[in-house]
Amino acid sequence: MLQKTHSAAGLVAAEIVLVYRDVPFLSWEAAGAVLLGCLAGTLADVDKQGSTMAKVLFPLSALLKLINVKHRTLTHSILCIAALSFVAAPLPDLYYLVFLAAYASHPLIDLLNDNGVQLFWPIKGKIRLLPKWLAIDTGSTGETVIRWMLLAVSLWIPLSTIRFGLLG
Numbered sequence: 001m002l003q004k005t006h007s008a009a010g011l012v013a014a015e016i017v018l019v020y021r022d023v024p025f026l027s028w029e030a031a032g033a034v035l036l037g038c039l040a041g042t043l044a045d046v047d048k049q050g051s052t053m054a055k056v057l058f059p060l061s062a063l064l065k066l067i068n069v070k071h072r073t074l075t076h077s078i079l080c081i082a083a084l085s086f087v088a089a090p091l092p093d094l095y096y097l098v099f100l101a102a103y104a105s106h107p108l109i110d111l112l113n114d115n116g117v118q119l120f121w122p123i124k125g126k127i128r129l130l131p132k133w134l135a136i137d138t139g140s141t142g143e144t145v146i147r148w149m150l151l152a153v154s155l156w157i158p159l160s161t162i163r164f165g166l167l168g
Contacts, residue, residue, distance in 0.1 A: 001109050001138055001146075003042050003052050008150035009109045010041015010102035015157040017097045025158040033098045040102035044110075047075040070118075076107040077121035112136045112146070 014037025015025075023030050045051040047064050048071045054061035064075070074080055081104055088099050110117045114135035116128035128135055136142040 001113060001136070001143055003045065005143055005147040005150070006041045006045065006106050006109060007038045008041075008147050008154065009105040010037040010039070011154045012150050012157070013037055013041065013101040013105040014098045015154060017094070017101050019157060019161060021094055021097070023094060025161065029094060033094055036095055036098050037102040040099045041105050043103055044075045044080075044106040045071075047071050047073070072107075072110060072115060072126065073118040073121045076110060076117045076119065078119055079121060081107075109146075113138060 011034060014033045017037075018025060018030050018033055023033070042051075042053050044053075046053040046057050046061050047069050048054055049061065049065060069075070081100065084103060085100055088096050091099060107117045107119060111119070111127060111129040112135065114128065114130075114132050114137060116126035118125065119127045130136070136146060
């Protein structure tokens with residue numbers, strides 16, 4: 001999937017955490033959480049040479065290339081998410097939850113792709129949620145539909161939390 005789709009998934013993950021933690025959407029805390037979600041949702045692609053994250057985090061990307069980490073393996077694995085849960089532990093609770101939820105949204109979305117994800121890395125074998133003939137190709141119309149659905153959900157979540165006080 002493309003960076004903009006992963007960013008939208010990270011946004012939705014951040015908003016879900018905001019609702020769960022009962023944080024007002026019109027606050028600096030929420031603004032920081034949403035920004036973190038959009039960025040963390042794209043972070044797993046640091047293993048893909050040429051991606052925005054690989055360019056921004058070049059030293060990490062170069063190290064992953066040097067040790068021959070393939071795309072959708074280590075950085076898309078449950079093991080990596082578990083390791084990041086320890087690395088991110090010093091973050092304030094809200095941002096910790098947003099970071100992990102947004103990062104985890106990345107391999108979850110990639111499970112819809114026909115290439116799948118090596119979710120249980122270092123165990124070989126990629127997993128995908130859809131049969132190959134129904135899987136979503138990167139940059140396809142199907143991915144665009146998913147991205148627009150995620151963006152619609154990202155609008156619905158904060159709007160659904162507004163209390164008008166008309167009925168009590």
